[in-house]
Structure formats: C-alpha cells, structure tokens
Amino acid sequence: MEQIFLSPRSSCFWTTRPAVAPYQIMKRYLVTGASRGIGRAIAEKLAASDVELLLHGRDTVALADVCNSLKPRCARVVRLIHDLAVTSGVSDLIAQAGKDPLDLLVNNAGVAIVKPFGEITRVEWEQTLGVNVTAPFLLTQHLAQNMPPGSSIVNILSIAAKTGFPNWSAYCMSKFALEGFSQSVREELRDRKIRVINVYPAATDTNIWNNIEGEWPRKKMISPEEVASAVAYALSRPAEVALENITLSNLTGNL
Numbered sequence: 724m725e726q727i728f729l730s731p732r733s734s735c736f737w738t739t740r741p742a743v744a745p746y747q748i749m750k751r752y753l754v755t756g757a758s759r760g761i762g763r764a765i766a767e768k769l770a771a772s773d774v775e776l777l778l779h780g781r782d783t784v785a786l787a788d789v790c791n792s793l794k795p796r797c798a799r800v801v802r803l804i805h806d807l808a809v810t811s812g813v814s815d816l817i818a819q820a821g822k823d824p825l826d827l828l829v830n831n832a833g834v835a836i837v838k839p840f841g842e843i844t845r846v847e848w849e850q851t852l853g854v855n856v857t858a859p860f861l862l863t864q865h866l867a868q869n870m871p872p873g874s875s876i877v878n879i880l881s882i883a884a885k886t887g888f889p890n891w892s893a894y895c896m897s898k899f900a901l902e903g904f905s906q907s908v909r910e911e912l913r914d915r916k917i918r919v920i921n922v923y924p925a926a927t928d929t930n931i932w933n934n935i936e937g938e939w940p941r942k943k944m945i946s947p948e949e950v951a952s953a954v955a956y957a958l959s960r961p962a963e964v965a966l967e968n969i970t971l972s973n974l975t976g977n978l
C-alpha cells in the first residue's frame with residue numbers, strides 16, 4: 724500500500740513512498756560498499772521504516788540482492804552502482820545521491836592489495852588510493868556541506884590505520900591517510916554538530932580475504948555483524964554524545 728508522505732527537506736513537497744507513517748520525518752543514509760561484507764552488515768543493521776537507504780556497490784547482482792532484501796524494511800532503497808577507483812565514478816555517485824541532505828554517510832568501500840612493497844604496481848597503488856582515500860575525501864567534501872546538525876559521518880578504517888604490517892604497505896598507507904583526514908575533518912565539523920565516528924576493526928571475516936595470498940584463520944576473525952552493531956550503537960547515542968573512536972578486535976588476539 725502506498726501513502727502520501729510529507730518530506731520536509733525534499734525539493735518536492737509531496738512524494739509517494741511505500742508504507743511509511745504519514746508525517747514521519749525521513750532519514751537518508753548512504754553506505755558505500757554495501758554489496759557485501761561490513762557495508763552490507765551496516766545497511767542491514769540500519770534498515771528501518773523511517774529510513775531511505777542509498778546503497779552503493781559495483782557488483783550489480785550482489786547489490787540487487789541486498790536492496791531487495793532490505794526494501795520491505797525501509798521507506799525507500801536506492802541502488803548506486805559506481806566504480807570508486809576513478810574520480811568520475813565518485814562524481815557520478817555524488818550526483819546520483821542528489822541534493823537532499825544526508826543524515827549519515829558511511830565511508831566503507833575499500834580494497835586491500837597485500838604484497839611486498841617492491842611488487843606493488845602503479846595501477847594497484849592508484850586503485851588503493853582511489854577507493855580508500857580519494858573517494859571518501861570527495862564524498863565527505865561534497866556531501867558534508869549539506870548535512871544538518873545531528874548527522875554523522877562514519878569512516879571504516881582498520882587497525883592498519885595505526886600500525887604497519889609487513890606486505891600491507893599500500894593498505895596501511897591508505898588507512899593512515901584516511902585517519903589523518905577523518906581526525907581533522909572531525910574538528911572542522913564539530914561546530915556544526917556533525918559527528919565523525921572512526922571505526923578500527925581488526926581482521927573481519929569477509930570476502931576481502933579471498934584474494935589475499937596466505938592462510939588466514941577465519942575463526943580468529945570478528946564478524947561483520949559485530950562491526951555493524953558497534954556502528955549502530957555509536958549512532959544511537961544522543962546527538963550531543965560523541966562515541967568517536969571504536970576499536971574492535973578478537974579478545975584472544977588478532978592474526
């Protein structure tokens with residue numbers, strides 16, 4: 724059943740939406756890399772009847788699966804398919820996200836090229852920088868302009884944002900860079916009452932490990948759902964409370 728929905732911040736006053744209570748204020752959340760892993764788990768955790776979810780990925784089949792499964796639980800689900808390794812993909816994503824303000828931006832999409840630094844190709848280096856650094860920089864720069872007080876930006880970093888590991892130089896470089904950016908932006912946005920929440924998961928059991936050479940004990944990894952729960956908890960705090968840095972690891976030790 725469709726109901727008439729009054730969207731106070733929308734560019735058009737009246738729009739039709741599926742089964743949302745009339746006059747309920749809609750929240751708009753954008754999650755990058757929501758087609759699988761941690762991004763998908765975050766999208767699943769944040770799905771609610773008063774939420775419009777903008778879910779990004781590249782894999783059209785996987786993203787369609789996430790969107791279809793969440794549609795019944797959300798006011799609206801929008802699919803955004805763009806390659807974030809190239810700036811034109813980021814610009815297209817920003818354009819498709821539209822001018823209506825976001826209440827939440829989750830910079831989650833990421834890649835991990837793991838090999839001795841002497842073997843990293845220029846293309847791999849640029850891809851790592853593009854997805855892990857330039858994309859969150861541009862998304863934050865463009866989308867934060869319009870975000871209202873009480874909104875939040877979540878950056879999925881890593882314990883590799885604080886510690887170097889052999890063969891992880893490109894990845895660590897990108898996460899250290901995002902860490903510096905996030906910490907600085909947090910201070911710039913404080914006056915506007917926008918929270919910047921940085922999340923530092925240890926090894927998490929997702930497909931990112933499928934293409935990394937070596938034996939990686941999945942049983943010692945935390946689950947993507949645990950990362951998503953931590954994000955949801957930080958977001959659920961009162962707007963004036965900033966739970967700003969969250970490190971998650973396996974109690975019995977990381978890899």
Ligand SMILES: NC(=O)c1ccc[n+]([C@@H]2O[C@H](COP(=O)([O-])OP(=O)(O)OC[C@H]3O[C@@H](n4cnc5c(N)ncnc54)[C@H](OP(=O)(O)O)[C@@H]3O)[C@@H](O)[C@H]2O)c1
Nearest residue numbers: 756758760761780781782806807832833881926927929931
């Ligand atoms: N898993 C871990 O151990 C771990 C630990 C700490 C931090 N993290 C961070 O958590 C975030 C999510 O990782 P994950 O473990 O969930 O990995 P994942 O399962 O491999 O998912 C990565 C996501 O990023 C998207 N992505 C990758 N390259 C992209 C590109 N060029 N353009 C657009 N989207 C792209 C993927 O989209 P498509 O599949 O649709 O291409 C996918 O949705 C990353 O930032 C990662 O660094 C992971």
